[in-house]
Amino acid sequence: MEDVAEFIVDKAREMGAEYAEARLQIDLRESIVMKNGVLEASAFEESRGLSVRVLVDGALGFASINSFRRNDADKALKHALRTAKSTSRLIRQKISMGKGELGRGKVNVKPRVSFGSVDLESRVDLLKDADEQSIQAALASGVKAPSRMITLDTWITEKMVLTSDGANVHSITPRAALFAFITVFHPQKGPTQRYFNLGETGGWEVVERWNLPKTFYDETYALSRILIEAVEPPRGEMDVVLGPEVVGIVSHESCGHPSEADRILGREAAQAGETFLKPDSIGLRVGSSYVNVVDDPTLKGSFGFYLYDDEGVKARRRVLIKEGVVNEFLHNRETASVFGVESNGSSRSVAYNREPIVRMANTFFLPGDYTEEEIFEDVKNGLYIKNFMEWNIDDRRFNQRYVGLEAYKIEGGEPKNLVKNPVLEITTIGLWSSVDAASKKLEFQAAYCGKGDPMQGIPVWTGGPHIRLRKVRIGGA
Amino acid sequence: MRLNEIPSYIVDLAKRLGATDVAVKLTEAQRIMIRFSNNEVTVSKSFLENSVDVFVMIENHRAATAISTLSTRNIRKTVENLIKTAKSTPPADVYAPLPQGPFTYNPELMKAPKIPLDPDNLAFYVESSVKSALEKGAKRAAGTLNAYRSKITLATSGEVYASQEKAGIEISVRAFVSDLATGHAVSVASKLEDFHPEEAGRMAGEIAKAASNPKPGEPGKYMALLGPMVFADIVNQVGSLSSAFLVDAGQSFLVDKIGSEVASKKFTLIDDPTLVGSPGARAFDDEGVPTKRNVIIENGVLKTYLHNSITAKKFGVETTGNAGIIVPYPWNLTVESGSKSPEDLLAEIDDGIYVTNDWYLRYQNYRTGDFSTIPRDGMFRVKNGEIVESIRELRISDNMLRILRNIVDLSRLRAWVRWWEVEIPTLAPYALISELNFTKSAM
Numbered sequence: 044m045e046d047v048a049e050f051i052v053d054k055a056r057e058m059g060a061e062y063a064e065a066r067l068q069i070d071l072r073e074s075i076v077m078k079n080g081v082l083e084a085s086a087f088e089e090s091r092g093l094s095v096r097v098l099v100d101g102a103l104g105f106a107s108i109n110s111f112r113r114n115d116a117d118k119a120l121k122h123a124l125r126t127a128k129s130t131s132r133l134i135r136q137k138i139s140m141g142k143g144e145l146g147r148g149k150v151n152v153k154p155r156v157s158f159g160s161v162d163l164e165s166r167v168d169l170l171k172d173a174d175e176q177s178i179q180a181a182l183a184s185g186v187k188a189p190s191r192m193i194t195l196d197t198w199i200t201e202k203m204v205l206t207s208d209g210a211n212v213h214s215i216t217p218r219a220a221l222f223a224f225i226t227v228f229h230p231q232k233g234p235t236q237r238y239f240n241l242g243e244t245g246g247w248e249v250v251e252r253w254n255l256p257k258t259f260y261d262e263t264y265a266l267s268r269i270l271i272e273a274v275e276p277p278r279g280e281m282d283v284v285l286g287p288e289v290v291g292i293v294s295h296e297s298c299g300h301p302s303e304a305d306r307i308l309g310r311e312a313a314q315a316g317e318t319f320l321k322p323d324s325i326g327l328r329v330g331s332s333y334v335n336v337v338d339d340p341t342l343k344g345s346f347g348f349y350l351y352d353d354e355g356v357k358a359r360r361r362v363l364i365k366e367g368v369v370n371e372f373l374h375n376r377e378t379a380s381v382f383g384v385e386s387n388g389s390s391r392s393v394a395y396n397r398e399p400i401v402r403m404a405n406t407f408f409l410p411g412d413y414t415e416e417e418i419f420e421d422v423k424n425g426l427y428i429k430n431f432m433e434w435n436i437d438d439r440r441f442n443q444r445y446v447g448l449e450a451y452k453i454e455g456g457e458p459k460n461l462v463k464n465p466v467l468e469i470t471t472i473g474l475w476s477s478v479d480a481a482s483k484k485l486e487f488q489a490a491y492c493g494k495g496d497p498m499q500g501i502p503v504w505t506g507g508p509h510i511r512l513r514k515v516r517i518g519g520a
Numbered sequence: 521m522r523l524n525e526i527p528s529y530i531v532d533l534a535k536r537l538g539a540t541d542v543a544v545k546l547t548e549a550q551r552i553m554i555r556f557s558n559n560e561v562t563v564s565k566s567f568l569e570n571s572v573d574v575f576v577m578i579e580n581h582r583a584a585t586a587i588s589t590l591s592t593r594n595i596r597k598t599v600e601n602l603i604k605t606a607k608s609t610p611p612a613d614v615y616a617p618l619p620q621g622p623f624t625y626n627p628e629l630m631k632a633p634k635i636p637l638d639p640d641n642l643a644f645y646v647e648s649s650v651k652s653a654l655e656k657g658a659k660r661a662a663g664t665l666n667a668y669r670s671k672i673t674l675a676t677s678g679e680v681y682a683s684q685e686k687a688g689i690e691i692s693v694r695a696f697v698s699d700l701a702t703g704h705a706v707s708v709a710s711k712l713e714d715f716h717p718e719e720a721g722r723m724a725g726e727i728a729k730a731a732s733n734p735k736p737g738e739p740g741k742y743m744a745l746l747g748p749m750v751f752a753d754i755v756n757q758v759g760s761l762s763s764a765f766l767v768d769a770g771q772s773f774l775v776d777k778i779g780s781e782v783a784s785k786k787f788t789l790i791d792d793p794t795l796v797g798s799p800g801a802r803a804f805d806d807e808g809v810p811t812k813r814n815v816i817i818e819n820g821v822l823k824t825y826l827h828n829s830i831t832a833k834k835f836g837v838e839t840t841g842n843a844g845i846i847v848p849y850p851w852n853l854t855v856e857s858g859s860k861s862p863e864d865l866l867a868e869i870d871d872g873i874y875v876t877n878d879w880y881l882r883y884q885n886y887r888t889g890d891f892s893t894i895p896r897d898g899m900f901r902v903k904n905g906e907i908v909e910s911i912r913e914l915r916i917s918d919n920m921l922r923i924l925r926n927i928v929d930l931s932r933l934r935a936w937v938r939w940w941e942v943e944i945p946t947l948a949p950y951a952l953i954s955e956l957n958f959t960k961s962a963m
Contacts, residue, residue: 079768084612108569316879432883468959
């Protein structure tokens with residue numbers, strides 16, 4: 044890999060590029076899809092190719108090709124140079140690559156149990172067992188689980204990033220991910236649905252740790268109870284406790300995305316949108332002093348794990364909101380240059396044929412001092428939203444909606460009856476400003492974050508503890 | 521081995537190794553994308569791809585792979601692994617042999633006009649689109665220009681060997697008068713003469729200008745006019761969730777609805793890949809079956825799901841020519857037009873809302889169709905048939921089936937839509953919807 048990467052970067056410089064970056068990437072993936080207990084198909088794939096990025100006259104050119112051969116690399120390079128030159132006249136503010144702690148070396152995440160040691164039959168048996176547990180959990184609750192979809196993916200990403208100014212990073216990262224979609228049904232109550240993702244960096248040991256049969260039983264049992272027992276939710280102003288799954292999505296959508304420096308500059312304006320934050324928003328209060336949200340790619344085992352980003356910059360924890368105040372944005376080298384700061388290692392690409400852009404990794408609300416019991420105990424009449432299905436947020440990341448799935452009335456300091464689909468429709472500052480407590484225990488969920496054009500669904504974790512919101516309106520305005 | 525020999529080579533090899541059915545799709549593609557924001561180009565991208573997808577069955581044992589390294593040695597090794605994988609894959613519930621050809625295809629659908637991928641020309645289109653937006657009062661414009669040429673060569677064990685060319689050029693442009701006053705438009709074409717980047721820029725600029733100084737909207741149920749971009753998003757949902765695979769998985773509000781009235785009589789939705797020169801035109805599906813015009817919903821009645829041969833066998837019907845080897849999907853959605861102009865439809869609103877674009881559509885429940893999506897770009901309050909002010913901060917929170925049943929009328933004018941939010945090319949009219957539910961954030 045390295046010789047081809049060096050060839051690209053050297054030749055790009057010879058041909059007049061101010062900056063050049065080569066990335067060679069191989070993704071080896073195995074997938075199985077099970078629908079209603081039947082294996083639809085098994086699949087494996089080797090996605091192998093290279094990309095090159097160049098800066099020419101302040102214009103950025105990117106090209107990819109699914110080959111490691113030198114003559115193909117040369118072809119891609121010529122395309123990147125040509126398109127960059129053609130568009131340079133449409134650029135007033137020349138693009139440049141800002142500073143960052145450039146890495147040299149290898150990052151090899153070693154699985155404890157290799158994917159190769161687990162045959163297809165064992166994988167299928169595991170999913171069948173999980174699927175059967177889903178059916179049993181529904182039956183035990185007096186309902187049916189007529190539709191179940193499960194996909195299990197394991198893959199290993201090998202990547203080499205080389206830049207003309209000295210980064211040289213080789214990494215090997217195994218990941219496992221599971222997606223589940225479950226429908227439970229009762230003739231009088233109709234259908235209720237839930238989907239969830241599990242995902243971590245590591246080998247087969249992470250799949251074993253998920254204990255899928257128990258997870259599917261518990262998830263389907265909880266879903267069945269919602270179908271049977273949930274009553275209309277209260278409406279109006281009340282105290283609300285959000286569970287870690289909801290806190291995770293809120294942290295991702297209402298802190299992580301608004302903090303992406305490329306959005307702040309308008310680079311995603313026609314696609315993923317912009318943000319209510321401005322370049323001078325560092326220091327702006329957006330929440331109560333209990334709000335601390337970070338993004339950290341360095342969490343071992345996390346779904347969004349990496350130690351060097353796709354520009355070769357060393358990754359570190361980014362403190363996005365500190366005690367309710369905007370503290371830091373997510374930067375790649377391009378945005379860092381505009382802001383006059385160092386890149387904090389947020390440049391990611393999902394495949395060899397995708398441009399590295401500013402991304403989150405693992406975004407979460409930092410734990411507080413409360414036990415779970417303490418979070419609930421002085422809520423007299425309120426609501427606990429444990430997880431959700433529907434959510435969305437406007438393209439400035441300010442006006443959002445989370446519709447609870449598993450949710451309970453809180454009475455006398457304790458979660459009591461299940462309620463059906465409570466709606467939290469609130470502004471970002473309204474939500475963060477109403478936080479008055481966070482519990483000690485942190486939990487994470489896996490997700491794929493969508494951004495870029497072409498779209499890049501990138502592995503992330505979202506997470507947090509339980510948090511308490513005082514006097515927010517349930518049911519919208 | 522030459523590229524066009526690879527599909528037949530793999531079919532023969534896989535059959536020799538024990539496959540009962542084989543489908544091989546070679547894709548040769550070249551694409552150039554220019555992205556821009558703040559009236560400037562941010563990046564230009566070139567994608568050069570030659571890749572092969574292989575699907576094998578040993579009766580009802582199925583396996584699939586994608587090969588990106590196209591050396592004979594690697595192809596051979598990968599196909600051997602694929603056969604081994606298929607043998608160890610547990611049987612699926614049905615076995616439907618790949619459809620037996622040879623088939624006859626419409627030659628007009630197999631050829632594509634030449635779309636030049638010269639970056640100098642493409643940059644000129646970007647420049648002219650931005651200029652048009654600014655001339656209409658926008659302060660800045662952002663978007664994507666996308667131009668591509670590709671060729672698919674398909675070989676199957678059902679005596680299929682055919683090639684399909686594709687080409688297209690598209691621009692998506694969003695204009696900003698201020699952070700809160702924006703407009704979005706697209707031009708989607710498979711022939712250069714149908715490509716109108718200036719018009720897209722102009723429309724985006726006009727909507728942004730009209731959206732200036734927006735006031736907070738009030739939640740409630742309104743008669744609403746949905747522009748083609750919003751309605752295309754809704755129609756994409758209906759088309760995608762008519763896939764028999766998703767119906768079988770319970771991920772569709774169309775489950776058990778064949779023969780039922782799922783929409784207003786005014787609404788007829790067709791998946792029509794046979795429209796020569798349209799963005800999603802296609803001669804054959806991934807099983808080699810000639811594509812056809814499938815009426816999904818006719819005058820409000822759900823007529824069919826979209827099938828490949830496997831889902832068709834499971835449902836006891838014929839394939840609709842929409843394979844997708846595992847998941848059937850629509851190629852090219854078209855909504856039958858109405859008889860009125862968009863202005864006539866607007867004039868029918870006594871007290872309502874006109875929405876030009878939306879994004880971020882998410883379901884609470886796919887089976888019931890409960891969902892919400894967020895209007896973005898110009899949204900306007902309409903009274904007595906006229907736009908009276910620009911509004912913001914509302915969300916459409918409703919149900920897919922209710923919206924389809926509440927279609928009052930559709931416009932004669934239709935536009936092709938495809939952009940970041942709308943994946944399947946869709947020819948959509950303006951739609952007048954009664955009782956559309958809008959909600960709003962508190963605090």
